[in-house]
Amino acid sequence: MKFKKLSVVMAALLAASSLLAACGGKNETQSTPEAESTEATEQEPAEAESEDAGQEDAASGGEVTLELLLTKSEIVSIMEEIAAKFCEENPGVKIDVTSTGDGATVVRTRAASNELPDIMNTYPAEDFYKDMFRDGYFEDITDAEYLSKVNSTAMEMSNCDGNYYAVPMSLSTYGIYANMDVLGANGITETPSTWEELIADCETLKANGVTAFLLPNKDVGNVAQRFERTAGIINNDTYSEFKKIADGEMEAKDSPTLQTWCDYNEDLLNYTADDHMGMDYDIAAAEFSNGNGGFMLSGTWMLATVQKNNPDANVELFAFPHPRGETTKVPVNIDTSFSISSTCKDKEIGLKFLEFMTREDIAQMYCDADGNVSTIEGVEYSIPQHANMKTAVDEGNIFLTAVNFWPTGLREEIRDGCQMFLGDLDRDAFFESSQEAIETIYADN
Amino acid sequence: MGEKKKSGRSKRDRGRNGAFLLFTAPGFFLYSFFFIMPVIMGIYYSTTDWDGITKSYNFIGFDNYLKIFRTGQFTDALFFTIKYTVLLVVFTIVFGLGIAMLLNRKIKGRTFFRGIYFIPAVLSSLTVGLIFNKICYYIIPVIGKFLHIQAISQNPLADKNLAMWVILFVNLWQGLCIPTLLFLAGLQSVPTDLYDGAALDGASAWDIFRYITVPFILPVVSVVFVLTLKGGLMVFDYIKAMTEGGPGNTTRSVAMLIYKHGFTQNKYAFAIAEAIFMGLVVAAISAVQIYFTDKKKAV
Amino acid sequence: MVEGRKQNNVLTYILLVLGIMLIILPLYVTFVTAFKSDAQSSKSFFTLPIPIYLESFKEVLTNERYWKAFINTVYITAIVLAGNIIIMPSMSYAVARKMPTSMGYRLVYYFLLLGIFIPFQVKMMPLVKLLSALNMMNPTGLAILCISSSTCESVFLFVGYMGAIPPDMEEAAWIDGAGTLRTYSSVVFPLLKPMLATVLIKQGLWIWNDFMLPLITLNRGWQDWTLTLFQYNFQTEYSINYSLTFATFVASMLPLLIFYCFMQKSIIGGLTSGAVKS
Structure with missing residues (x-):
């Protein structure tokens, strides 16, 4: 009986929906003003014309809605605030902030359908985005005046064949976070500056029954990142070293970088939580923030998470000391940068938004919330937790992190072996899997 | 030619043919257009070097297919997937049937029990995976330590020997529901007088099961088999939510491998080639299965 | 005969109740975590949400x-x-x-x-x-x-x-x-x-x-x-x-659970x- 009723309802719904489907095209154009303008820009790909289309839209609809897609969840709230401010200053403009947890899939499908969001955060130093830049998915902003306000190192990093497609907002630096309250409670007042000091501090913490070093080894993405960043610290030019392995001039087991990576992890694993292999990054970050761990390897982006977890956490980021005692440089990467797509519904407003982001007060606002080192001129970087990192950047004691040079996919290929090693400390297996990973990926690229 | 009768029949058939064509057309069209056409496009991409983003790509023939076995990854993933699927199918049929028989007994609160046992089916597999991921970290170790069981006093998902079993458990936790109900339906199609007769004849419980229950539910078993087979061979959500294929690559299914190659390493065309190859393997297995069940039916 | 059947029923109940516990426990944890603050959860995941914490759920539903x-x-x-x-x-x-x-x-x-x-x-x-x-x-x-x-x-x-x-x-x-x-x-x-x-x-x-x-x-x-x-x-x-995470779990499965209860x-x-x- 109930079933019958249900089917009647369904049938009615279908009748309605088939009507919608029948007049497919019509329905689509009627539905939203957005769809209309997308069509307009698609039909007229030439820049000037589509700008006209955008203005027409603005004139007729009275309002333009641009989509701002964020693939970094931790900056959503601050970007919502900034977008609101932008809309306030630009009446008739609406910015819709969307975010996704699966950026890789979303950006790819949006690109495939030629419907990239109007504005989005990109990673201009990565091959994935460079390919898209070259293919014309994003607006070339080389001539934009406000780019002169961006730090030259950052500009260099986001250069793509002599052109620019993104405004880099911040640089992330990578190192070791120390929870100063935990260290202080155990009589340690300063962050260590050599590997020996670090191990000595870990020893102290361990003796006092404190988890010294948090290593979220279940999170294979985090394992991959740790490998990539620290391998880069051990040898700033891992590309050449691994190339030798790929070319058969060296075997993985003889690679100094891989050996050192194993050594230092063997050291650190003595001081980590028992369940490190079962720990995800978010859990480790929470434990660290709440004082259940002394050190954790991470980058400047983690500060926002730490403060969200525990506003009173007293943490400090310091450089990862070279495990073999050589000089240490800090790996940096472009953290957030914004681009506008070539299918942007209103490029003028899109460009205006990029300019807005580089305005001193806005960049300051962003920097304060984001925690990464700002690349915008005039922004005061006064985050005490990251003072060490600022010094490194100012002194030029930095290098662009390895992933930007490695052949595409190496990080994802090698990470399984890394994770296995962290679990079973089997060096031979690790070298074997690294050998295969390096050979395969270098052969592909 | 037996004019009259035949002409009536063929007239009916002609009328029927038109209607049947009409019945088949919409589904056939939708399926061809939104299912087969993308698949054909996919097959075409598998012969190129497309990375999934660039606007241009080159035709490279069957190179991607030749590369599938260049490393042991695909074989490893395939073996994992097959092992996982066999276990999933066996457990689904055994436990599904077992629970269905329990739920089919004339006991008080039968409707209540049936209601509860279906609840996991209404949840999304991703949510289920995420919930169990948290449970494995926060709760299982507490239980393990309390009971002094070494193996589960840490996150079992981190243990390369246990991780697959946890995923399998979670998959069954949710995946048993529908098969159980299908079995329950099958059990109710067994005429009760057959049971009563057998009981009077003094048949043992096993004999009753073997000679009365099994023949009646065989068609259900075959449906459950195909659906579970598909679920097992394509397993992705649970693994993505719980281990991402780890530790190392110990729980990496073919679907996870395809995801890794296509979406984290930008080897999209290569990933499709792997997916197509996987499809062929599955089709071969299923063809064998269908051949045998058809044979059985014919007997 | 009658006795045998009774015994079997006891076994049936035991098995079915065990199964229910396996089904309910994860759901129970999901629900109580959604209605506890993080501080409450970090003490124990199994306790009932007393006092009940509605903030997360409210945040999702609003x-x-x-x-x-x-x-x-x-x-x-x-x-x-x-x-x-x-x-x-x-x-x-x-x-x-x-x-x-x-x-x-x-x-x-x-x-x-x-x-x-x-x-x-x-x-x-x-x-x-x-x-x-x-x-x-x-x-x-x-x-x-x-x-x-x-x-x-x-x-x-x-x-x-x-x-x-x-x-x-x-x-x-x-x-x-x-x-x-x-x-x-x-x-x-x-x-x-x-x-x-x-x-x-x-x-x-x-x-x-x-x-x-x-x-x-x-x-x-x-x-x-x-x-x-x-x-x-x-x-x-x-x-x-966790509280908010589990609250979204609950919120996203709730409609179907309610529908299921009725249907x-x-x-x-x-x-x-x-x-x-x-």
């Missing part, structure tokens, strides 16, 4: 995105189920009856079966291109896509079921002068109902809970999100907050009324 996602999900599911009701049984009827004599229909059947074995990834990116070219990257488009994708499995189930229904009754209807359409609607369709229930429940649950298809087609803004997308995106944003009898009844008869 989010307009949640309600929009809910409406989208209902909309998509309804269209897909309606499409399944109209298209699949009639198509399966034609295929099942013509298959023995017509090579063409046999080919159609195998052509459909093929779909069951094609991994999703093969068609994923082409699908995106196709849908966007047709301007179908929206809930309605997704619903049509889902109907198409459900064809193979639905037809497989219906045809298998049809095979067990002897054509006698249709013959009788024909002799009584009913046309094919009448025969179908008054004789065949009612006979297919038990299987229809199974198919609808299976497809309905799939659509409601699917993640991958919405992720690739409905990622142009929260206005299009389904509940799974809402839950996923919301949860990645607040992954460090439980017809759902279980529909499924067990002989979904598969030999």
Whole structure:
């Protein structure tokens, strides 16, 4: 009986929906003003014309809605605030902030359908985005005046064949976070500056029954990142070293970088939580923030998470000391940068938004919330937790992190072996899997 | 030619043919257009070097297919997937049937029990995976330590020997529901007088099961088999939510491998080639299965 | 005899209750965690939420995105189920009856079966291109896509079921002068109902809970999100907050749980009324 009723309802719904489907095209154009303008820009790909289309839209609809897609969840709230401010200053403009947890899939499908969001955060130093830049998915902003306000190192990093497609907002630096309250409670007042000091501090913490070093080894993405960043610290030019392995001039087991990576992890694993292999990054970050761990390897982006977890956490980021005692440089990467797509519904407003982001007060606002080192001129970087990192950047004691040079996919290929090693400390297996990973990926690229 | 009768029949058939064509057309069209056409496009991409983003790509023939076995990854993933699927199918049929028989007994609160046992089916597999991921970290170790069981006093998902079993458990936790109900339906199609007769004849419980229950539910078993087979061979959500294929690559299914190659390493065309190859393997297995069940039916 | 049966029933109860505990425990933890603050949870995950903490749940339920996602999900599911009701049984009827004599229909059947074995990834990116070219990257488009994708499995189930229904009754209807359409609607369709229930429940649950298809087609803004997308995106944003994370779990499964509570009898009844008869 109930079933019958249900089917009647369904049938009615279908009748309605088939009507919608029948007049497919019509329905689509009627539905939203957005769809209309997308069509307009698609039909007229030439820049000037589509700008006209955008203005027409603005004139007729009275309002333009641009989509701002964020693939970094931790900056959503601050970007919502900034977008609101932008809309306030630009009446008739609406910015819709969307975010996704699966950026890789979303950006790819949006690109495939030629419907990239109007504005989005990109990673201009990565091959994935460079390919898209070259293919014309994003607006070339080389001539934009406000780019002169961006730090030259950052500009260099986001250069793509002599052109620019993104405004880099911040640089992330990578190192070791120390929870100063935990260290202080155990009589340690300063962050260590050599590997020996670090191990000595870990020893102290361990003796006092404190988890010294948090290593979220279940999170294979985090394992991959740790490998990539620290391998880069051990040898700033891992590309050449691994190339030798790929070319058969060296075997993985003889690679100094891989050996050192194993050594230092063997050291650190003595001081980590028992369940490190079962720990995800978010859990480790929470434990660290709440004082259940002394050190954790991470980058400047983690500060926002730490403060969200525990506003009173007293943490400090310091450089990862070279495990073999050589000089240490800090790996940096472009953290957030914004681009506008070539299918942007209103490029003028899109460009205006990029300019807005580089305005001193806005960049300051962003920097304060984001925690990464700002690349915008005039922004005061006064985050005490990251003072060490600022010094490194100012002194030029930095290098662009390895992933930007490695052949595409190496990080994802090698990470399984890394994770296995962290679990079973089997060096031979690790070298074997690294050998295969390096050979395969270098052969592909 | 037996004019009259035949002409009536063929007239009916002609009328029927038109209607049947009409019945088949919409589904056939939708399926061809939104299912087969993308698949054909996919097959075409598998012969190129497309990375999934660039606007241009080159035709490279069957190179991607030749590369599938260049490393042991695909074989490893395939073996994992097959092992996982066999276990999933066996457990689904055994436990599904077992629970269905329990739920089919004339006991008080039968409707209540049936209601509860279906609840996991209404949840999304991703949510289920995420919930169990948290449970494995926060709760299982507490239980393990309390009971002094070494193996589960840490996150079992981190243990390369246990991780697959946890995923399998979670998959069954949710995946048993529908098969159980299908079995329950099958059990109710067994005429009760057959049971009563057998009981009077003094048949043992096993004999009753073997000679009365099994023949009646065989068609259900075959449906459950195909659906579970598909679920097992394509397993992705649970693994993505719980281990991402780890530790190392110990729980990496073919679907996870395809995801890794296509979406984290930008080897999209290569990933499709792997997916197509996987499809062929599955089709071969299923063809064998269908051949045998058809044979059985014919007997 | 009587005694033996009683003992067995005790065993039955024990086993069933054990099973229920396995089913309920994770759900219990999910629910209580959603209604406890993080501080409460970190003390123990098993205790009841006393005092009850409603902030997380309120935060989810007062989010307009949640309600929009809910409406989208209902909309998509309804269209897909309606499409399944109209298209699949009639198509399966034609295929099942013509298959023995017509090579063409046999080919159609195998052509459909093929779909069951094609991994999703093969068609994923082409699908995106196709849908966007047709301007179908929206809930309605997704619903049509889902109907198409459900064809193979639905037809497989219906045809298998049809095979067990002897054509006698249709013959009788024909002799009584009913046309094919009448025969179908008054004789065949009612006979297919038990299987229809199974198919609808299976497809309905799939659509409601699917993640991958919405992720690739409905990622142009929260206005299009389904509940799974809402839950996923919301949860990645607040992954460090268990209370909020579990509250989104609860919120995204609640509608279906409530629906199930009300419809439980017809759902279980529909499924067990002989979904598969030999």
